[in-house]
Amino acid sequence: MKTVYAIGEVLIDFVATEHANDLVMAGHFAKKPGGAPANVACAISKLGGQSAFLGAVGHDPFGEFLLEVLGKEGVDTHLAQRTHTFTTLAFVSLSAQGERDFVFSRGADKELKYDKRLKKVFKENMVHFGAATAFLGGELEGAYGRYFFDALTQGSFISFDPNYRENLWKDGPERFIKKCLPYIEKAHLCKFSLEEAQLLSGEQDVDKALDFFHQHSEAIICITLGEAGTRLSVPKFRDTIASISVDPIDTTGAGDAFMGCLLYQISQLENSFELAQSIPVLTQMVTRANRAGAHTTTGYGAIPALPDTQDLEKY
Template sequence: MSNNILCVGELLIDFICSDVNSSLTEGTNFIKKAGGAPANVTAAISKLGGHASFAGKVGNDHFGVFLKNTLDSVGVDTSMLVLDNNSNTTLAFVSLKSDGERDFIFNRGADELLTYKELDKEKVYSSKIIHFGSATALLGGPSKVTYLEVMEKTKEKGTFISFDPNYRVDLWKNRLEEFVSISKKCLKYADFVKVSDEEIKIISGKESLEEGIKIFHKLGAKVIAVTLGKDGTLISNGTNIDTIGSIKIKSIDSTGAGDAFVGAVLYKIAQQEEAKNILGDFQKLKEIVAFGNKVGAIVCTKLGAIAALPTLDEVEKC
């Protein structure tokens, strides 16, 4: 088995309105950015010096080529990124109002159309770790079926599985029960789960983070990391629980910080001789999470998700 980390999920274009306090109706200026949480995770791993592959689908159009080039430029293996001649690349348009409310329009395209037969099975099943980032992957379409099939089959083969539900209120409007149900199904396969404090409350139905963690463990999740922003990360392996603090920084842009954290943690786990041995070594887990916190914090000090990702040398110098 290789040390490769495979990330499965969406890759899309985020068009971010740069006009201050404008709705999408009023906004006229937009900045094009590569988007998709699992793609950010692969980029974080690659920038740190690890080997990461991405599996997903984009349109064979200008946007799809831009996304492929973006991942290629940081060393991600894009051999399982399918460029579809018959569908457009998925686009998201976002603007932020001064009161914190977002305008959001989502034009879904190729990302929901990835089929199981389009995957390189040898590469999939030889990966040391597979990360599933689900912001759009679980919404429906062939990609949802593919996502769950890969998760089930890699679990049977004993592959280390990482899962981040990536809840986005704009995507799951009027479908909250469906999001909770499908997330719980994924938790039973997961060795490592990263969630925000909001996500664990939504999925578990508990306001207490500790009670939510207990429910996640009962559902099958082995290690749970609850990210708490500047307060660090709450980590549990079912036997031990602790909060690992983060480093103090002046935050400029938190975009992609959670994905950078996941990438950093998986990068470190992939370096272990046996990835699953980490599940019972709580001291080592704490060290890995502290490293992840540091990488996530560094990302907050720069603009842009992928552009802000640090190299290992930058992390060690910080």
């Protein structure tokens, strides 16, 4: 079993406790652990895999809380860093349909420092890059790029999820798109929401977007489509993999649950790099990952709602 190293932010989601179409209408909030790379690491460990988190939190109660949560979920946190900047926060409201409105208060995540010792640790393991805040500058962006180079040179299986958040790029998405392309070109697995696929490719049609990505990459591409399933594509195969029907109450973390479940399954393979040639195995893995994403929408908060093996067996 390979270890999956998830790099990026961990933060506190303050989630509105009553349904509201936007944060203007929200009044009361509950504290929830979050951050896409941390969610992915927890999703992997909760299913029985081995994961480690590389990110930064503050020397404050929220940072302590986040590391405790990750540790209790079985994530290796000894590589996480502590800074004197306050832990990153996000405020989230949920509509009755489970859709989100949120704003960030960015803090400690941007101060992750590069550690050259990790280059050897990545060898023959897996490295996941979740990019929500990683391209916004600070030491995190520099460390992110250097870890990406290390993963490439050490023969790691690399996955990439851009996690685009419009309100983080109010001056326009052009810089974000430019910074994502090298990761898409070199990764072995990419996961996009429909909106991200359209943004990054400049194509509204899903298959035209996939054609664009495969002009630049031979990666396994997954475009998640919510209740419609996942559009799966490799250079010689393409299909929509169905999901399951659930009654969603909170979509937070669904894509991370999908990614974590898929990475967990890939980590069990003796040769992860041959997966794109094993179409029946790949489609079965995506089917299971769809179930993980759907299950997560039936609970509140990302990490608390992630499924374990027994949860997935119900489906």
